Amino acid sequence: MPAGVVDAAAKGVRLDRHAAGASSLLLRRASGGNKQLLVSASSHLLFRATVLATLALVLLFAVHYPSLLSHSFSLSSASPHSPSSSRRSSHRSLLGRSGPSSSSSSYSGAAWEREIRRSATPRRADGLSVLVTGAAGFVGFHCSLALRARGDGVVGLDNFNAYYDPSLKRARQRLLASRGVSVLDADINDGALLHRLLSAAPFTHVLHLAAQAGVRHAMRDPQAYVSSNVAGLVSVLEAAAHAQYQQQPAVVWASSSSVYGLNTESPFSEDHRTDRPASLYAATKKAGEAIAHAYNHIYGLSITGLRFFTVYGPWGRPDMAYFSFARSIVAGDPITLFRDARRDFTYIDDVVRGCLGALDTAGKSTGVSGGRKKSGPAPLRMYNLGNTSPVPVTRMVAVLEKLLGKKANKRVVTMPSNGDVPFTHANVTHAARDFGYRPTTSLEEGLRHFVDWFVQYYKIENKGGNGNVLAAGGKTGKRKSMAMSAAS
Numbered sequence: 001m002p003a004g005v006v007d008a009a010a011k012g013v014r015l016d017r018h019a020a021g022a023s024s025l026l027l028r029r030a031s032g033g034n035k036q037l038l039v040s041a042s043s044h045l046l047f048r049a050t051v052l053a054t055l056a057l058v059l060l061f062a063v064h065y066p067s068l069l070s071h072s073f074s075l076s077s078a079s080p081h082s083p084s085s086s087r088r089s090s091h092r093s094l095l096g097r098s099g100p101s102s103s104s105s106s107y108s109g110a111a112w113e114r115e116i117r118r119s120a121t122p123r124r125a126d127g128l129s130v131l132v133t134g135a136a137g138f139v140g141f142h143c144s145l146a147l148r149a150r151g152d153g154v155v156g157l158d159n160f161n162a163y164y165d166p167s168l169k170r171a172r173q174r175l176l177a178s179r180g181v182s183v184l185d186a187d188i189n190d191g192a193l194l195h196r197l198l199s200a201a202p203f204t205h206v207l208h209l210a211a212q213a214g215v216r217h218a219m220r221d222p223q224a225y226v227s228s229n230v231a232g233l234v235s236v237l238e239a240a241a242h243a244q245y246q247q248q249p250a251v252v253w254a255s256s257s258s259v260y261g262l263n264t265e266s267p268f269s270e271d272h273r274t275d276r277p278a279s280l281y282a283a284t285k286k287a288g289e290a291i292a293h294a295y296n297h298i299y300g301l302s303i304t305g306l307r308f309f310t311v312y313g314p315w316g317r318p319d320m321a322y323f324s325f326a327r328s329i330v331a332g333d334p335i336t337l338f339r340d341a342r343r344d345f346t347y348i349d350d351v352v353r354g355c356l357g358a359l360d361t362a363g364k365s366t367g368v369s370g371g372r373k374k375s376g377p378a379p380l381r382m383y384n385l386g387n388t389s390p391v392p393v394t395r396m397v398a399v400l401e402k403l404l405g406k407k408a409n410k411r412v413v414t415m416p417s418n419g420d421v422p423f424t425h426a427n428v429t430h431a432a433r434d435f436g437y438r439p440t441t442s443l444e445e446g447l448r449h450f451v452d453w454f455v456q457y458y459k460i461e462n463k464g465g466n467g468n469v470l471a472a473g474g475k476t477g478k479r480k481s482m483a484m485s486a487a488s
């Protein structure tokens, strides 16, 4: 034993003796003689009895409330980087769980597994059974609806973090529930839960769309990107590699057009360089592509990455420029435009068709259940899902102005160096070749669908009766006071 430890142990003994001596001294002073000894002995007995009774109570509690104990464990052991640790909302999910309590401990049991199997079971012959992460997010929501509509089984998972208004995510969750899709309140970094989920039903595919999005926000909260886009992806791939059913599921996941970074060749092709990311967001997506390669190589997971190009549409992400600009135009607030920025804006329905095409053609994983190594090579694919026609951001604003019937209060500035790239442009020949991907929606048409949903969801009045949302050239005062309230 090291000297310090011996010393401390000896000190401990001395302290005990000293304490015992002091207490009996006090007793002797208080009572004197034999009575003192009697009181001292009975106080020892009382102390032992109290300890025993406490132990018995703890044992009883553990037997009767095991979930409470494991819950407090899972809370205290949550990763500090987990998105769930800081940004969960407290809403209840449709499966009756809420927020952090939904981690490993609470989603289990026979009833829970039955519910997972119900939601995961396809309603058509040869239908897919898909676990969709980020199902209450923009793309995850639309993909889940589309899969369900064609008779596939879908179980969703989302941590409902507050990166943008969680009430919008809850509204998407309610709509999915009305179509028979359960969305669990859970984090992709909860590996134990993912494992139980993939053991509860024979999922054929994982559509992994949960991520920390937003190019410029990465400068404000860098760890969130590492947690969701790197650690979270690893967690999902681990669960897929070690799935308990005979066949590992195939994984289709969201990468990003941002991986092209400082690439100047255009249109962007999957064959171009992607080793010069301009933002941490892009870097984490690029890291994800390398991680996918490793899991495909070792475990024979079939993995398809999809590089999305600025996806927009109804039920979209309020943090994205088209959405926040629409809100600002309605409210009469100024918007800041980055000079000369152009984007290959891609309408959600086109992207959903691409996602479903990628799922349908994913090919099987070749690893054996339990995470044993592959029995042969499995597909590893990467596709651009863009619109193939970049549009200046100023044009996007002009279309919004027309649809909303109101001029934007524009401030044009030089693009700040915050991770943004000046333009994106997708070459989609690979996706067209392999699963018939063909974007068909113009920005004008797509934004019209978005504005239709936007005015209805936020209950914005049509003052003009001229097809536009607001009175053309309407009264500034009224516009300023126009409130937007989300439809429930």
Ligand SMILES: O=C(O)[C@H]1O[C@H](OP(=O)(O)OP(=O)(O)OC[C@H]2O[C@@H](n3ccc(=O)[nH]c3=O)[C@H](O)[C@@H]2O)[C@H](O)[C@@H](O)[C@H]1O
Residues within 6 Å of the ligand: 213, 214, 215, 255, 256, 257, 258, 259, 308, 309, 310, 311, 319, 320, 321, 322, 336, 337, 338, 339, 341, 342, 343, 393, 420, 422
């Ligand atoms: O394809 C992707 O991989 C990414 O697409 C999306 O990123 P972006 O293309 O940057 O979309 P978005 O923020 O809507 O800005 C659109 C345009 O408005 C310009 N822009 C933006 C903000 C502003 O205040 N002013 C402005 O001019 C800006 O310069 C840009 O030209 C997703 O958010 C991201 O999660 C990821 O999926």
